[in-house]
Structure formats: structure tokens, C-alpha cells
Amino acid sequence: MRRAITPTGRERKLEEESFIVSRTDPTGKITYANRVFMEISGYPERDLIGVQHNLIRHPDMPRGVFHFLWEELAAGREFLGFVKNLCSNGDHYWVFASVNPEYDPDKTTRGYYSVRRRPPDSAIAAIDPIYREMLRIEQGCSSKKQAPKESLNYLQELLSGKGVSYEQFVLDLYLA
Numbered sequence: 001m002r003r004a005i006t007p008t009g010r011e012r013k014l015e016e017e018s019f020i021v022s023r024t025d026p027t028g029k030i031t032y033a034n035r036v037f038m039e040i041s042g043y044p045e046r047d048l049i050g051v052q053h054n055l056i057r058h059p060d061m062p063r064g065v066f067h068f069l070w071e072e073l074a075a076g077r078e079f080l081g082f083v084k085n086l087c088s089n090g091d092h093y094w095v096f097a098s099v100n101p102e103y104d105p106d107k108t109t110r111g112y113y114s115v116r117r118r119p120p121d122s123a124i125a126a127i128d129p130i131y132r133e134m135l136r137i138e139q140g141c142s143s144k145k146q147a148p149k150e151s152l153n154y155l156q157e158l159l160s161g162k163g164v165s166y167e168q169f170v171l172d173l174y175l176a
């Protein structure tokens, strides 16, 4: 059993020019982590390789976001989005992530890879209250299975009300 980590509320910032890179197998177990990932998350390589990527899942992150991530990957598409991650000591860091499938020559899915950069503070300020509302919806949902779908529904309705696609919304925030 993994030891539960208590969030400290302290934020770490990724350097402007840095990239966090990781790769996983088809089930989401980490197969590669670059040095920046190890440094900011506080985990040495031996604690990352072979471990599910949810090791760094922050409890403030709504499940609906990851539900959408896996839906996009299963459909062979790139996922773009803002993610708040948990460090080994409970601190957190925000990233703008691109997650993509990787294929073998025979076109079977070999796994996935992700590249993340530092998001602007304005993007974090915009996405944080939306994630909080998604989390509130999930916590109020009686069915654990239905909860991520309901919170994702909220996000999709919010964006369709603004007349903007999810991808355009996150790119506009990232490039602001």
C-alpha cells in the first residue's frame, strides 16, 4: 500500500524553459521519466519506474479530467490540459500537459508519452475554480462511476455556453 501524502498547499514552479517528460506502458505504468520530472516531483527514478502515473495525482484534481484524458487517448487523439500534481512531500506544481499515444510498427499501442510545460499564472487562476466546481459535483454524486462523467458534462456545457471547443479553451489560456 502506498503511504497517503498530505498536501501542504505550497506551490513549486516549473522553470520557464523546462519540460517534464514521461512515458508509460498501455496501462499507465511509468517506463521513463526525465530528470526535470524527478527533480520537481521529488521522486528518484527507482520510485517512478513501473509505478502507476497516478502516484502524483493531486486530490484537488477532478476525476472528470482524467476520464477525458483516457477517452482521448483511447480514440488515438492527443490530450491537452492543465494538471495540478502532487510532489513526494505534499507540495504541488501545475503543468500544461500534452499526452499522446505511441505506436509499434504494427500499429498496436505501445504506450503513451507526455510533455509538460509551465502554465501562465493567469491560466491557473482561470482553471482552478472550474476544477473546484467539477470536484464539488463529483463529491455530491451518489454513483462513483457516474461522478467523472457528470463533472465532465459540466465542463463541456460551460464551454459550449462560451461557444468554444475544449482544445481552443485550453490553448487560449496557455497562450494568454
Ligand SMILES: Cc1cc2nc3c(=O)[nH]c(=O)nc-3n(C[C@H](O)[C@H](O)[C@H](O)COP(=O)(O)O)c2cc1C
Pocket (backbone or CB within 6 Å): 022, 023, 024, 028, 052, 053, 054, 055, 056, 057, 058, 061, 063, 066, 069, 083, 085, 099, 100, 112, 113, 114
Ligand atoms: C503519459 C501519461 C501521463 C500522465 N500524467 C499524469 C500526471 O502528470 N498527473 C496525473 O495525476 N495523472 C497523469 N496521468 C493519468 C494517470 O494515469 C491517472 O489516470 C490519473 O492520475 C488519475 O488517477 P486514477 O485513475 O487512479 O483516479 C497520465 C497518464 C498518462 C498515460
